[in-house]
Amino acid sequence: MKKILVPVDFSEHSGYALDVASQIAKKHEAGIVILHMLGLSESVMAKSEMEERQEAKYYLDLTKDKIREFTNKESLKDIPLEAIIQNYKDFSEVNYVAEEQNCDLIVIGSHGTSGFSEIFAGSNAEKVVRTSSIPVLVIKKPHEDFQIKKMVFACDLKPENIPAYHKAVAFAQLFSASIEIVFVNTSGANYMGFSDVEHKIRDFNKELGEEAPIKIYNYHSVEKGIFNFCLEHGADLLAIPTHGKRGIAHFFKGSRAEDVANHAKLPVLTIKL
Structure with a gap:
């Protein structure tokens, strides 16, 4: 840097x-x-x-x-x-x-x-x-x-997130911090079964070319799931990919998300896809 x-x-x-x-x-x-x-x-x-x-x-x-x-x-x-x-x-x-x-x-x-x-x-x-x-x-x-000792990279495990993940890893290395990926599996119509999630992880790691540390977190909304995961795992920083002018509405939308985010204390690193 x-x-x-x-x-x-x-x-x-x-x-x-x-x-x-x-x-x-x-x-x-x-x-x-x-x-x-x-x-x-x-x-x-x-x-x-x-x-x-x-x-x-x-x-x-x-x-x-x-x-x-x-x-x-x-x-x-x-x-x-x-x-x-x-x-x-x-x-x-x-x-x-x-x-x-x-x-x-x-x-x-x-x-x-x-x-x-x-x-x-x-x-x-x-x-x-x-x-x-x-x-x-x-x-x-x-x-x-x-100080950053633990980072969380939140994404939907689509291959398009891999370049952003590489940048997040590079940022973590600047601080000698650990980093893990979280995928929030939401309840309801979008819920994915175990085999489907495992398949999604395999495809992501195949494109990545390595076995990334990926955690699955079941929750009723992506937004609350991300912040709860960070809180429970003692994350010092949350990294998220953004689609540029489309913003990050893919991850953060709705009043409940804002309510959770308003009380978040950790810094956020955004990385354009």
Whole structure:
């Protein structure tokens, strides 16, 4: 890992993300790129050229001061640090910056106890998750010592998930963490019998070319099953594949899922398929 992108809005939650990014950067001798989006209003941009320049300069200088204050932390000392200020309004453009800067990871904060419902239901963080071509680590709370000893990769065991699994394994190796796959077998019409599940596992491992550690968890919904499994097995991080602009609605949908996710404490790593 060489470079980490951290979008910030100067909130406490983007501060949590920056703290985690700094810990990862120190462990792996990586640099950090801070991105702030001004999002100047149309009223500013519609003024005369001179007025527009003056007002834009005012906001730019103000932002630079905020960034200096926001990054004045002991934890960031000795870490190569770069700040980028853009007038983007669309958070999907975070991915363009990440690609231009050759970043390996995006670390972003999510707000409060409603964090997961915001991440997966229309928030700025969710937009970053949906459109990012590189892994996104979502942080909800402060981590004084960011340690990952056990990771869970949740998927439906379709071969299309294998590239994302490889990336999750690589991330786990950065922390010398163990990783296992969980497949949630739901009750009702979608329930799969033992032989069908075994066949699904064999096909996945055949495509993978190795015997992956796969656990089957029976539950009435995929969403609750994933989070319950993580809780019961003491997972430090949940990794999930995303279909890009289709988001991760395949895994997270419905009010019950949001209710469970809102109370989840563990970080989430999303990986685009």
